[in-house]
Amino acid sequence: MDRRKFLRGSALVSTALILNPFDLFAQNKIKPNLSTNxxxxxxxxxxxxxxxxxxxxxxxxxxxxxxxxxxxxxxxxxxxxxxxxxxxxxxxxxxxxxxxxxxxxxxxxxxxxxxxxxxxxxxxxxxxxxxxxxxxxxxxxxxxxxxxxxxxxxxxxxxxxxxxxxxxxxxxxxxxxxxxxxxxxxxxxxxxxxxxxxxxxxxxxxxxxxxxxxxxxxxxxxxxxxxxxxxxxxxxxxxxxxxxxxxxxxxxxxxxxxxxxxxxxxxxxxxxxxxxxxxxxxxxxxxxxxxxxxxxxxxxxxxxxxxxxxxxxxxxxxxxxxxxxxxxxGTIYGADVNKNFESILNYKYTNEHILNEIHEDFNLQEIKDWIVETNGFSLTDDEAKHMLDFYKGLDKEEGLYNFKKLPFKFFSEIQKKHNNVGWISMxxxxxxxxxxxxxxxxxxxxxxxxxxxxxxxxxxxxxxxx
Structure with missing residues (x-):
């Protein structure tokens, strides 16, 4: 199939269920299993x-x-x-x-x-x-x-x-x-x-x-x-x-x-x-x-x-x-959301692997080439420079499983511009x-x-x- 055409004309439907949880907790006592099965x-x-x-x-x-x-x-x-x-x-x-x-x-x-x-x-x-x-x-x-x-x-x-x-x-x-x-x-x-x-x-x-x-x-x-x-x-x-x-x-x-x-x-x-x-x-x-x-x-x-x-x-x-x-x-509304979300199919590795392969001695072109190779999009010069700053001990990102304090949050915000996926926290x-x-x-x-x-x-x- 032509995966580029997949999402055209489709609609994402969400439903909301309105419940009173206190009433439900009162009613939902698990009954004994009377079935022989x-x-x-x-x-x-x-x-x-x-x-x-x-x-x-x-x-x-x-x-x-x-x-x-x-x-x-x-x-x-x-x-x-x-x-x-x-x-x-x-x-x-x-x-x-x-x-x-x-x-x-x-x-x-x-x-x-x-x-x-x-x-x-x-x-x-x-x-x-x-x-x-x-x-x-x-x-x-x-x-x-x-x-x-x-x-x-x-x-x-x-x-x-x-x-x-x-x-x-x-x-x-x-x-x-x-x-x-x-x-x-x-x-x-x-x-x-x-x-x-x-x-x-x-x-x-x-x-x-x-x-x-x-x-x-x-x-x-x-x-x-x-x-x-x-x-x-x-x-x-x-x-x-x-x-x-x-x-x-x-x-x-x-x-x-x-x-x-x-x-x-x-x-x-x-x-x-x-x-x-x-x-x-x-x-x-x-x-x-x-x-x-x-x-x-x-x-x-x-x-x-x-x-x-x-x-x-x-x-x-x-x-x-x-x-x-x-x-x-979740996916975020936008004119190009279908195409942008589909770009994730081009991602070759986790951000963990990508960020661990970057070193302090990378120059701007090297880090930009690496992101193109692994994610398929180009960093701006400012984004590439800020990424490298993390590896020089600046602006280190906090996070429970970020044991090397790599720029996971910063990189995901860059990716969001290209894939329309947002996160509320870490x-x-x-x-x-x-x-x-x-x-x-x-x-x-x-x-x-x-x-x-x-x-x-x-x-x-x-x-x-x-």
Whole structure:
């Protein structure tokens, strides 16, 4: 198809739903599951930090690239799922962090930002994957960030700090989470841990298979515990994963998820699996549109992997959502918005990669040539000069994940002139978020819920009482 003609004559339609949340909270008590068609398995999918604008832009991009909707939107169009809005607040704020959000799902109670399943008075709430393990199910987590990060940890452990990742890695082994796939070599490798503990050896002693490459993952045996750690830090962003040869031995989110399902699916008592696209959140923090859209599409590809299994299986509840919004990106009205948004198809790398390749000794022409090569547009002399000033220690930009304090915000403002994508911030937002469910137990979902309601719903959908 001629992608340049795709958006001509199209209209973007938005709808607003007017609700009284207090009335809804009063009415939406989850009812007991009286159906005999209970779920044997649960696959809980989280696109971390996905604002509604992220879902919309990724779908538009997919239509430009492939001429069709993505898998998430198709589930809506084909009326295959129950759909709701979800309130994501924590105990300490109307704007949650990932630890408190995951604890709402995992522990069934709202906790303060920064902690995992520990209440205000120090009480420990049993995480839901431990409940399911006690009920005889196998358990797993898959993520594109460190496997010890807040979102997977919230389903599995109690911790006074989400940052205690070395300890979280040890707790997974003690609990016996059956499948763990993601990044975070620094929390398992004796050469990188401060205490020099060799956690790979600990896991091997407990009978785990260890995979460190895509090839080793593909050769792993089903029905046997599996630890797959494929990078120091997070898994690379999807667009960099595709376009940088150094990343070819690292599996994608969909590949990891397929292996996890195959490993777990034959257990007689069923399984529960969490799947997280963690770098959607990181890209939103950096206002990085290429990183954001491509990682959201990687999540969307993983939805197909999950749904292909769930539709054939018939006994699996699939939950698709996010833990909170982040940066609220979206397309901005303008005469050239269609053409400008379409220019993102020319972006070759994340802003993270682009900005890390710029050095203080670049001259103006070199930095301008680099942006043309990687984004397809030209900087003005003033823009190029200001960009270089960042690398000389001036005007350093703040941001949660901008560990080198590179000019992420400044560069995204330049990109906005060419792609018509704007951002409200570089941090989380308190929006109500998308929630979709498929399979047995999805009939329990009401149109408006609190994040803690999903804990109860999962237990009721599976008829697990622990």
């Amino acid at each position: 209970s779920a044997k398995n649960i696959i809980f999918m989280i696109s971390d930090g996905m604002s509604s604008g992220t879902l919309a832009m990724a779908n538009l991009y997919n239509k430009q690239l492939h001429g069709k909707n993505g898998n998430w939107i198709n589930l809506y169009e084909e009326n295959k799922v129950k759909r709701a809005l979800m309130d994501t607040a924590s105990a300490s704020s109307i704007v949650t962090d990932s630890a408190a959000a995951s604890s709402a799902f995992g522990g069934g109670i709202r906790v303060k930002n920064g902690v995992l399943n520990i209440g205000a008075n120090g009480e420990h709430h049993v995480p839901i994957w431990q409940k399911f393990k006690k009920a005889g199910k196998r358990t797993g987590c898959v993520t594109t960030v460190t496997i010890t990060h807040a979102t997977p940890a919230g389903f599995c452990v109690n911790s006074a700090s989400r940052n205690a990742e070395p300890g979280i890695a040890e707790k997974y082994a003690e609990i016996g989470i059956d499948v763990l796939l993601g990044g975070g070599d620094e929390f398992f490798n004796s050469a990188k841990r401060e205490d020099k503990k060799d956690l790979y050896a600990v896991y091997k002693k407990k009978g785990y298979q260890i995979a460190k490459t895509k090839e080793e993952l593909a050769k792993s045996q089903n029905n046997k515990s599996l630890l797959g750690i494929f990078n120091t830090g997070a898994i690379p962003y999807t667009i960099d994963h595709k376009n940088l040869s150094k990343n070819k031995s690292i599996p994608t989110l969909a590949e990891m998820t397929k292996v996890a399902i195959d490993n777990l699916k034959d257990h007689q008592n069923g399984f529960v699996l969490q799947v997280e696209a963690g770098k959607v959140d990181w890209a939103a923090h950096a206002n990085d549109v290429a990183g954001l859209i491509n990682d959201q599409l990687a999540f969307d590809e993983t939805i197909k992997t999950v749904m292909d299994f769930a539709e054939k299986d018939g006994n699996t509840l699939v939950i698709i959502t996010t833990d909170h919004g982040n940066a609220n990106p 941090d989380h937002s308190g929006d109500y978020v998308e929630l979709a469910m498929y399979g047995p137990g999805s009939d329990l979902l009401k149109p408006f819920v609190k994040n803690t309601d999903l804990h109860k719903l999962m237990l009721q959908a599976t008829n697990v009482n622990v």
